[in-house]
Amino acid sequence: MKVAVVVFPGTNCEVDTKHAYETLGQEVELVWHKEERLPQEVDLVVLPGGFSYGDYLRSAAIAKFSPIMKEVQSHAKKGGYVLGICNGFQMLLEMGLLPGAMKRNANVHFVSKYHHLKVENSTNQFLRHLTSGQIINIPIAHGEGNYFIDEAGLTSLRANNQILLTYCDAQGNPQNPNGSVANIAGICNEAKNVFGLMPHPERAIEALLGSKDGRAMLEGFVA
Numbered sequence: 001m002k003v004a005v006v007v008f009p010g011t012n013c014e015v016d017t018k019h020a021y022e023t024l025g026q027e028v029e030l031v032w033h034k035e036e037r038l039p040q041e042v043d044l045v046v047l048p049g050g051f052s053y054g055d056y057l058r059s060a061a062i063a064k065f066s067p068i069m070k071e072v073q074s075h076a077k078k079g080g081y082v083l084g085i086c087n088g089f090q091m092l093l094e095m096g097l098l099p100g101a102m103k104r105n106a107n108v109h110f111v112s113k114y115h116h117l118k119v120e121n122s123t124n125q126f127l128r129h130l131t132s133g134q135i136i137n138i139p140i141a142h143g144e145g146n147y148f149i150d151e152a153g154l155t156s157l158r159a160n161n162q163i164l165l166t167y168c169d170a171q172g173n174p175q176n177p178n179g180s181v182a183n184i185a186g187i188c189n190e191a192k193n194v195f196g197l198m199p200h201p202e203r204a205i206e207a208l209l210g211s212k213d214g215r216a217m218l219e220g221f222v223a
């Protein structure tokens, strides 16, 4: 599988993401955001975490205008897989590839810690190696992770099984570290080829570093 990891000024998770996919035996290319073409025959485009353009205006508000984003849009429109992690999730929202928007965390603090998540739906490529209802532990690190969507949008996310992950405690009781509507930590589009989440699976691929629960997620795309 060929993975393209897009790098913006201010991105800081591209090396971890590349390392994670290389650990899974995949071919990974870092792609500078000024490029106008994605590598040929790319299977998965990852928009990694970080602070693109220093989060000026609001997270990902400027990154969406980068030249490579036209290609990312058309890759997604053709049914190609796109995964947005943290700042990458914020980009997918800004680009309209995923519904909803991100606000500052309700407590206006940057939160950086391990957090339990509940797998809400695993009938998709990304979470297929996990089970619906499973509790996993993955780091979060963000200042703007307060996911917002209106009532009608939430109803349609639920109806189409687009809610992937919610925040919870170790027993699976709902928790909310940032104010997100319905404790949402990750969603996908209706066609289930575009995925966005605030937690960082690429930081949870080795038990030695605290958790390898992210590995199963990243493996979802590997044939």
Ligand SMILES: NC(=O)CC[C@H](N)C(=O)O
Residues within 6 Å of the ligand: 048, 049, 050, 051, 052, 055, 059, 085, 086, 087, 088, 141, 142, 143, 144, 145
């Ligand atoms: N880790 C990240 O990707 C950070 C995302 C974003 N810049 C925020 O703080 O909300």
